[in-house]
Amino acid sequence: MKLAAEVKALEARIGHSFARPELLARAVTHSSMSSPTRSDNQRLEFLGDRVLGLVMAEALLAKDKAASEGQLAPRFNALVRKEACADVARDIGLGEALKLGRSEMMSGGRRKQALLGDAMEAVIAAVYLDAGFDAARDMVLRLWGDRVGRVEADARDPKTALQEWAQARGMPPPVYTEVKRSGPDHAPEFTICVALANGQQVQAVAGSKRQAEQAAAQELLAGLDAGK
Template sequence: MNGDPECDVAAVEQSIGHVFADRSLLAQALTHASAATPRSGSYERLEFLGDRVLGLGVAHMLMETYAAESEGPLSHRLAALVRKETCAEVAREWGVGPFIRMGEGEVLSGGREKPAILGDVCEAIIGAVFLDAGAAAAEAVVRRAFEPRMLAPSRRLRDPKTVLQEWAQGRKLPAPTYRLAARSGPDHAPRFEIRAEIDGFEGACGAGSSKRAAEQAAAQSFLHREGIEPEGAEPS
């Protein structure tokens, strides 16, 4: 963290809406693997826990809010809310980027703004709150951050890969496949090019700083080329 550690912790706690009894949990949630030590560890284990806690908290909210919906629409809403990009939005809203501990190489490559890292940190913080104060406290943090997104009328429900897969299934076509077409850039700032393919159609390419992002971009490219823009598609 930067400056006075106590002030840094207090600022993050205020943003999250939870004051930690054990602040070492928050420190761990804000520590990237590139800055971890055997004593401090990184956020990876907390992220693993937080991912499950987040899913349960969001599922509970959805069940309460959309009592008449079936499992299918609820699953789409859940997927949109717990996806890494949404978690990264929450981490940005919390303003945790400047407080993430990471190695110099990761800092220079813009690590504090990378959606994958921010999304991981969001989940790790939720996991840290769960360990610090239990399920009710963690769900309260989840509700404060994710309920406005759940209720936003303009929020779209499905990512491009999901839309493309459902489109293919609806036409009894094979499921889309994603092939790595190219990789460039240094290890700390890679660039991936992925080709989305469905038998009988020309493939479509997309690029991104992670394979996941490139796959979404490739699926969006395929959808756009074929004029497939159904309600609920989420931009890449």
Template sequence: MAADENAAEARLGHRFDRPALLDEALTHSSAASPSRPHNQRLEFLGDRVLGLVIAEALAERYPEATEGELAPRFNELVRKETCAAVAREIGVDGWLRLGKAESRSGVRRKTAILGDAMEAVIAAIYLDAGLEAARAAILRFWTVRIEAQGDEAPRDPKTWLQEWAQGRGMRPPRYQVTGREGPDHAPLFTVEVTLENGGAAMAQATSKRAAEQQAAYRLLHLIGEIDD
């Protein structure tokens, strides 16, 4: 096994019985070949596994919370930026296999690429050893983020942005799907949100709702409402 994969296993706290799964999870489409599949199918599965584990963890931690109170917590924890932050913490950015051109262009630092890779790694663990192993790996890195939310739920980005605009006498933010790619079973939506004053941001996600939430979050960051 490659040294990077040994380091990945140590960092993840999981030794693979089928190392090829980790190899696939760490392979970007630009480095794929007939003998080395890329990680997009694993990313599709890992997104769902992550969502299940985080939803379960939040329901257990906040047994009296309503769906409306849990949703913004969930969205904050599973958004692409959070997945990318975990990927950087683990070291996935250094292990990713990329094509030569992509390696030179700084692709490995991109949030979308890292977030997808982290989800693919989660799926690889799930397929290798089952849900309990995947849950353990996820909670290893997400528990501190769950605890950091505290007792007050984070605000829903779309609602927050709308309230910000209305408080300044603007029309509500406008959301537009500007692109859709990928197969029907794993679509990727690009959404742009714009404000009356000209502010705008874009995001990609596997559902229109998630893309809207991420776009709103990015615009809140751009206008200085969010500091991180």
């Protein structure tokens, strides 16, 4: 099976040559493009999440042999959460290779955090099924790069960090409002607005309220940092 040009380019960016290229093609196929003859990436996403978790658990244990479970847990969560997966996906241009239905394409699906994070997990599973755990681990550690090394600084989730930012300046906690819910019941999309008392606000879209809140908080924090 030949890879489409954009998927072939992705193969080069992740650093793995597939013996079974159909796995990578499936990993970048969103459910909006599935059909009786074309499988989507949902099952691969499920597997990739578990492979990523094992890779990061091993990496954290090796990095800090004295850390307690209580210290390791937030670091682990920071590395495997959907936001981290989406960041890596953006680094490798994964959105360019996604196969999306028309509605997802028109609504900016290639930039959506939930879709990018899910696809990144699916790519991890594709490499695992194609070449085994060692190959998947090598790819994950290469793509996550120095995120593992700086994880303590990133361990707080964006909502917590934004609340601490506001409190440090005498503001009340940020307010999160559901602006819109769209999509079918099995694949909803939530638009969440986060607002500060000083009037600054940002909206974000994700596949769950929690993910959308985290994404909105992250984007607002990035703007606050840029404005320093």
